[in-house]
Amino acid sequence: MSFADKYEAVIGLEVHAQLATASKLFCGDSTAFGAAPNTHVSAITLGHPGTLPMTNKKAVEYAIKMGLACHCEIERYNYFARKNYFYPDLPKGYQVSQHTTPICKGGYVMIKTETGNRDIQLNRIHLEEDAGKSIHDIEEDYTCVDYNRAGTPLIEIVTEPDLHTADEAYQYVTEVRRLVRWLGICDGNMEEGSLRCDANVSVRLKGETKLGTKVEVKNLNSIRNVKRAIEYEITRMINLLEKGERIIQQTRSFDASTDTTFAIRDKEEANDYRYFPEPDLSPFHLSESFIQNIQEAQPALPYELQEKYKVAGLSEYDAAQLCTEKEISDYYNKVIKHTTHYKAAANWINGPLRQHVNDAKITFDQLQLSPLQLVALIQMVEDGKVNFSVASQRILPVLIGNEELTPLEVATEMNLLQTSNSSEIENWIDEVIKNMPDKVTEYKRGKKGLIGLFVGEVKKRSKGKADPKAVTDLLQQKLNA
The missing domain is CATH 1.10.10.410 (Arc Repressor Mutant, subunit A)
Incomplete structure (x- = not known):
């Protein structure tokens, strides 16, 4: 019997998404990335005595948008709490978070697996402020601290222990990143730290219902690393059990250069944080009309659009490709307002246009080809005036960046119109x-x-x-x- 047949992994994920607000969660300091260290700070960010924080309304809206997209129950009565722990990059000596009243409760995120769609159950989505950043490679004998990031609004999306493989975790984080980008609430850039993931991993014998001792792997900064770290942890823990050794509950970090994890500290329990309500922030109540207005402004979600496109005759693959990014779907929707050649439009967008966008390192909303130009180009091919090869390789490059030109003008000028003579x-x-x-x-x-x-x-x-x-x-x- 293989270990895979004998053991089952149980995985819970915590994804921290930096909200794309212009200012911080409790003050007007800028959240822009890349500024000189400690230039986006104020007395409130640094937690000076006598300062009075105020809650960023846009951050609350963004948290609700994610909650609605994840089918959560929105908590009407909210308050913040102090989570007490000390790290050098935490300027106040505590973090302002939500404890007993997360703004979003329950819900799920649907992922695609080899055996079909699966709903990964969520425990909560809550609001909190980010910490600063410790930098260890500038001074040889000192650690430097940059507080620019401190106070930036985050949502923490916490699953139930509902995943069982590293591949499911990979699919889940991929889908969460797509959702936050789709909603426009986070850029999802893991390299810059706007999206970070912690993985709680345990293993147990198949058939057991009690959870095994869990280990938390912190600050995984790419989707690929999420998968690799979990794969390593599952193997490490099973090997310990097979040798009769005990798994220690601890916090670990991932070394991407060796594909291994290493212990950094014993894991704190929730009561170690000594939560209590934040005395400087009053509770906030969400009215029904406030939530309803956000709901009405929500864009159609990827899975909804995929079903719509399939009804229009597109394949599962074509529909999925059009919904990888909201900018692609938005462009396609503008095109099909003016043509019923749905499949041809998908072929153009998923083929030559996607290649151009990738090569130019831009997004579809930066594409300098109007939807009407593409519609006219599709119609020329359908009418037999030019073939697809000529249209894509010779006419399209001339049209891009020249939105005043029509495909017919370009084809005529370049003597490319097909003849049936x-x-x-x-x-x-x-x-x-x-x-x-x-x-x-x-x-x-x-x-x-x-x-x-x-x-x-x-x-x-x-x-x-x-x-x-x-x-x-x-x-x-x-x-x-």
């Missing part, structure tokens, strides 16, 4: 047949697959202007005569 096509075909006597003989002897070669040669001679269908029909007539 039989006499003109016949001349090209006669030249090809004359220059390829050996292939003609092979074709007549039964190698009918060579028809594609002849069509390609005519295409070259015509510089893409010959209508492929007319070419094929006329070639077959001549070769089969």
Whole structure:
């Protein structure tokens, strides 16, 4: 029996998403990334005595947006609490968070697995402020501290212990990142720390209902590292149990250079934090109309749009590709307002346009090709005025960045419009047949697959202007005569 058949992993994830507000959770200090150290701080960020924090309304809205997208119950009566612990990068000596009243309760995030869709159950989503950042590689003998990040609003999205494989964790964090970007509440940039993940991992014998001793792996800064760290921990813990050794509850960190984790401290229990209500912040009540207004402004979510696109005739794959980013879906929706060629529009967006966007390192909302230009280009191909190859390789590059031009103008100027003139096509075909006597003989002897070669040669001679269908029909007539 393999260990995989004998043991089951139980995983809970805590994802911290930095909210994309202009100012911090309790004061007006900027949240912009990349400023010189300790320039986005004030007396409130630094927790000076006598300062009075005030709650950022936009951060509350963003937390509710995520809660609604995750099917959570929104808590109407909220207050903040002090979470007491000391690290050098925590300027107040405590963190302001939510404890007994998270703003969002329950809910789930749907992920796709090899066996189908699965709803990962959430425990809560709560608001809190971020800490600063300790930097260990500037001074040889000292640790430097940058408080710019301190006080930045976060939501912490906490699952139940409801995941069982590293791959499920990978899919879950991928979906959470897509959701926060889709809603516009976080840029999801794990490299800059705007999205961070902690993983709680335990293992138990299959069939057991009691959870095993858990280990928390902190501050995983890429989705790939989430998967690798969990895979390592599962293997490490199973090996300990197989050798009859005890698993110690502790906090660990991940070393991406060796794909291993290492202990950094014994794990604190919740009561070690000595939570109590934040005395400088009054509770806040959410009215029904406030929540309703946020709900009405919510965009259609990815899974809703995927179903809509499939109803319109797109494949599962095409629909999923259009919904990887909201900017792509928004662009597609603008295009199909003006055409019923839904599949062709998807092919263009998932193909040449996505390639251009990736190569240019931009997003679809920065694409300098108007939806109406794409609609006209699609229609030209559908009408047989140009083929897809000419349209994508020669016309499209001219259109991008020149939104005043039409595809027809470009095709006419470049002499690219296809011709169905039989006499003109016949001349090209006669030249090809004359220059390829050996292939003609092979074709007549039964190698009918060579028809594609002849069509390609005519295409070259015509510089893409010959209508492929007319070419094929006329070639077959001549070769089969």
